[in-house]
Every structure is written in structure tokens, then in C-alpha cells.
Amino acid sequence: MAVPLIQQIRVGAYILGKKLKGEARYPLVLMLEPLFRCNLACPGCGKIDYEDDILNRRLSVDECLQAVDECGAPVVSIPGGEPLLHREIDQIVAGIVARKKFVYLCTNGLLLEKKLDLFKPSPYLTFSVHLDGLEAEHDRAVDQPGTFKRAIAAIRLAKSKGFRVNVNCTLFDHVTAEQAADFFDFAINDIDVEGITISPGFAYERAPDQEHFLGRTRTKNLFREIFRIGKKRGSRWRFSQSTLFMDFLAGNQSYRCTPWGNPTRNVFGWQKPCYLLGEGYARSFRELMDTTDWDSYGTGNYEKCADCMVHCGYEPTAVTDTVSHPLKALAVFLRGFRTEGPLAPEIPLDKQRPAEFVFESLVERLKREAKAGAETQSDAA
Numbered sequence: 001m002a003v004p005l006i007q008q009i010r011v012g013a014y015i016l017g018k019k020l021k022g023e024a025r026y027p028l029v030l031m032l033e034p035l036f037r038c039n040l041a042c043p044g045c046g047k048i049d050y051e052d053d054i055l056n057r058r059l060s061v062d063e064c065l066q067a068v069d070e071c072g073a074p075v076v077s078i079p080g081g082e083p084l085l086h087r088e089i090d091q092i093v094a095g096i097v098a099r100k101k102f103v104y105l106c107t108n109g110l111l112l113e114k115k116l117d118l119f120k121p122s123p124y125l126t127f128s129v130h131l132d133g134l135e136a137e138h139d140r141a142v143d144q145p146g147t148f149k150r151a152i153a154a155i156r157l158a159k160s161k162g163f164r165v166n167v168n169c170t171l172f173d174h175v176t177a178e179q180a181a182d183f184f185d186f187a188i189n190d191i192d193v194e195g196i197t198i199s200p201g202f203a204y205e206r207a208p209d210q211e212h213f214l215g216r217t218r219t220k221n222l223f224r225e226i227f228r229i230g231k232k233r234g235s236r237w238r239f240s241q242s243t244l245f246m247d248f249l250a251g252n253q254s255y256r257c258t259p260w261g262n263p264t265r266n267v268f269g270w271q272k273p274c275y276l277l278g279e280g281y282a283r284s285f286r287e288l289m290d291t292t293d294w295d296s297y298g299t300g301n302y303e304k305c306a307d308c309m310v311h312c313g314y315e316p317t318a319v320t321d322t323v324s325h326p327l328k329a330l331a332v333f334l335r336g337f338r339t340e341g342p343l344a345p346e347i348p349l350d351k352q353r354p355a356e357f358v359f360e361s362l363v364e365r366l367k368r369e370a371k372a373g374a375e376t377q378s379d380a381a
Helices: 005-020 061-071 089-098 112-118 135-142 147-160 177-190 216-233 243-249 285-291 311-324 326-335 359-380
Strands: 029-032 075-078 102-107 125-130 164-171 195-200 264-266 269-273 278-282
Touching (some): 029 311, 089 102, 147 164
Parallel strands (some): 029 264, 075 102, 102 125, 164 195
Antiparallel strands (some): 264 269
């Protein structure tokens, strides 16, 4: 099963509890980035283009666990950077598992074989290994030959030791539907992972490659073609995302983004507004929720969000819709994703505000504040 039954029950109960309390905005997944440093430099990544003094920063174990407690989300995803480069990542994961939160440790897999003995198999822990296709497509996407084979070897070892393993795949416009379908078949039938997490790439303004991101219409048509191929082959893919989110990717649901659904804590603080855009930081989770102008973001509201269909913004919308309309979700699950006919109405873009490019000045200010804080501590000592 792509998502353990206990996780589905806990998350469903969590959402119902929030609804009964009348809370309009609540987190589902904490995106915990303990570091930005990575052992790859993928052209489509907008997370690692920092100077060394930022790449060398780490969240401590206490800071990570404080963020988990402060946020309260039932699921914690640990992306990065490469989290296995963090020397205390085992303690961070153990602390989260002890709290009975579901952890998805996102890794490119290059260090997984070496570090595997630091962890214990648990229904609360899933290794989410980043693979952007079969060998040729993946190695090209991460710009380093040999990475696919190392990641596959690590997945097989982790599976043999009883760990839960997913693959996490980002699609760009150079991948064909046939190639994506071949990769899904390989992931399920050959390496037998628990599930596939998939999303179109987001056009990070700091990503070196700005030419190969999918637009919304291209994304929907691509997924319809992928699902048509899967239906023709009789493939039984297991996705670790909700049925309605996958139906959204196929252009059958008109959803608006839920940017507070996957809040991000990283070395700068609590990132405003979401994992994909860094346009400010809050000192606490409560400050993030109370001071972010949420209505100014999302497709139709902000130019930077125009083409976004990424899971961290839309999966919370789909999950909430599933809990609110279970029969609708069941019907889609039973009949499969519609791959013909008109697409669901798109969100108009005529009233979106123009993009603001504040990231560089923001990072410079954060660096000055961090330097001033360090000098103050030194003087006090």
C-alpha cells in the first residue's frame, strides 16, 4: 500500500478534528529543511544556489524537533539539500518517529547505503528517493552519470532490510509520456517501491535551467497521455498521493492552492509563503500563519504561481476535498482518471499581481542580521 492505513486514518482524523474546531487554516505536512547543502547540483533545483556561509548552516536537533512540536502537522517531510549530509539526521528522524509523526526522508540516494545502519525500519519512516526517470533521463536531469545505478542499489538494500521506500519523481518537458510510463512500471514491478510521489517541476527563479518547466496545460495533457498508456498496458501504479490530486494533474479538478498546507522551516526561519517561494521569514510558526498575506499568493493571484501544480500546494487541497467529499474520491478511484473530454475550467490570470523579485535583498538582510547576532554574542562573551 502506497500510504499505510494507519497514516490515512491519523491524517483523516486530524483533518476532521480541525474542521470540528472551526480552524480554517492548518498544516498537513511540515517541510523541514535542516540544511541546503547537497552533493548534487541539479539544473532544475532552486534550493542550493547559496554562498558557502549559508550552505554550511545547519538546524540543530533541538531546532528541528521544536519545529515539529510547534507546527503540529501529522506528517514531516525532510527535503534539503541532501538531508543525509546532516551529521545528526539519525537523531532528528528518531525524535520525530518517537512523536509518532510520519517521516518522509527525501534523499538522492547517493549516501543511503552508507548511512542505512543509522536508522531502524518503522511504519512511521519512509525513504523517499529522488529519481527523475530511468537511467538516461535521471542522470541527465541531475547532471551526473552513475547516480541512477547507485540510487537503485540503495533502494534494493533498504527494501531488503525492511524499510519503506518511495520514489520521488519530478517531471520536466523533455520527458515523454512513454518514458514516464516506463519508469512507473519499473518502480512498481522491478524495484517494488511502496509508492511513487510525482509532481511537475516548479520554475524556481534561482534554478540554472529555466527553459524546461511544464506549464499547466502541458502538465494536464502529459498526465492524461501517461494514464492512457497505463490503462492500455494494464499497469497498476501505486501513487503515494491522493486520488483527487492525481485527478487534478489530469486536468479533471479545478483546485486552488493551499499554501499553508505544507509550511516550511529552514535555516532562515519559517518561510513565507510556502516551500517553493521564499519572500519573507517568520520567527515562529504562529507568526507565519498570522502575518502572511495568504490571499496574495496562488495561481490567479500572483504571477510567480501562474504555472504551479506542485503537490506541496495542491495535495492539501485534494486531501481536504477527499475528507469533505469521500464519495467523489471513491468514484474517481473506482472508474480511474478521465483522459478524454474537456479539461476542468482553468483559473483566470487577468487579475494576478506581477512578480516581485525580493529574494536577493532578503538573503542579504538575513546574512547581515545573522552576522550582527554572532558579533553581539561574541562581545557578550
